[in-house]
Amino acid sequence: MKSPINLEVVHKVIDVFRAQYKNRDLAAKTEKILFNLAATGHRVSEQNFRAIVGHIRNHDMMSPWFIVSNVNTGYWITKDEKELSAYLDQELNRMSNQFDNVSNLHKRLRHGKTKGTGNQASLF
Numbered sequence: 001m002k003s004p005i006n007l008e009v010v011h012k013v014i015d016v017f018r019a020q021y022k023n024r025d026l027a028a029k030t031e032k033i034l035f036n037l038a039a040t041g042h043r044v045s046e047q048n049f050r051a052i053v054g055h056i057r058n059h060d061m062m063s064p065w066f067i068v069s070n071v072n073t074g075y076w077i078t079k080d081e082k083e084l085s086a087y088l089d090q091e092l093n094r095m096s097n098q099f100d101n102v103s104n105l106h107k108r109l110r111h112g113k114t115k116g117t118g119n120q121a122s123l124f
Helices: 007-020 030-039 046-058 081-110
Strands: 066-070 074-078
Touching (some): 066 081
16 A cells, blocks of 8 residues: 655655755756755655655646656756656656567466456556
8 A cells, every 4th residue: 555645745855856856967966855855854665765756756746847858867856858858768668678678478367368457467
């Protein structure tokens, strides 16, 4: 069961991003962001941080800004359309790769089963 999102911490994460990570040159890895959050009195686990970032993204809470990330650079916010487009392409490519990685397994396990008998069956 997912633990509920603490909106006070969500808003603190937004504040930290707005204050410290406003462009790619200021991007930071998770550990640094968590250290900066702890300095404000908000200790957050890596798992909870990822859930909070997901919540912020899913609810478009920083519009017109958006939290973008990549494994090499870390996290930052941007409203630059070129950066946002590159991030969207990156994420769509990851989703496509994940789909490809499980497609044959899905066919093997769901072979002969009617559509809708397993989770995510309609995606395949």
